[in-house]
Amino acid sequence: MSVWLGSNNKKSGVKKTGQIRSPSEVFCLIDENAISIDNGTFGVHEASVANNYWNLPANRHSKGCNLSFTDGHVEHWKWSGPYLNGHNATFNANDTVSQRPNPEINPAAMLYSKRSDPDLMRLGNAVPAP
Numbered sequence: 001m002s003v004w005l006g007s008n009n010k011k012s013g014v015k016k017t018g019q020i021r022s023p024s025e026v027f028c029l030i031d032e033n034a035i036s037i038d039n040g041t042f043g044v045h046e047a048s049v050a051n052n053y054w055n056l057p058a059n060r061h062s063k064g065c066n067l068s069f070t071d072g073h074v075e076h077w078k079w080s081g082p083y084l085n086g087h088n089a090t091f092n093a094n095d096t097v098s099q100r101p102n103p104e105i106n107p108a109a110m111l112y113s114k115r116s117d118p119d120l121m122r123l124g125n126a127v128p129a130p
Contacts, residue, residue, distance in 0.1 A: 056108040
């Protein structure tokens, strides 16, 4: 679930669905890389300040993943930039035991990218407006 939707994030985020300005543009659920799963939320900053992935979206469905949006529709997003496909190649979800021997440490957390990364900007544009 998006960290911005009523999660344990105390700083900000919507707490009621009526607070979402554009529900068809805000994702709620996303397919996360198995090695990156460390809690019940998925985080990425809004596009205006995004420079990293808090968690790693999966690419196991034709180099993309499925997202469900707060209005109820689902979309398949294919990753077009080099960062997500590269990170997913590094953190291959087929080998979680050797790549994440300590379940308390997420090796795929806070992966930095560039503001020119089209996938990061697309995800950043799909979080609720601050």
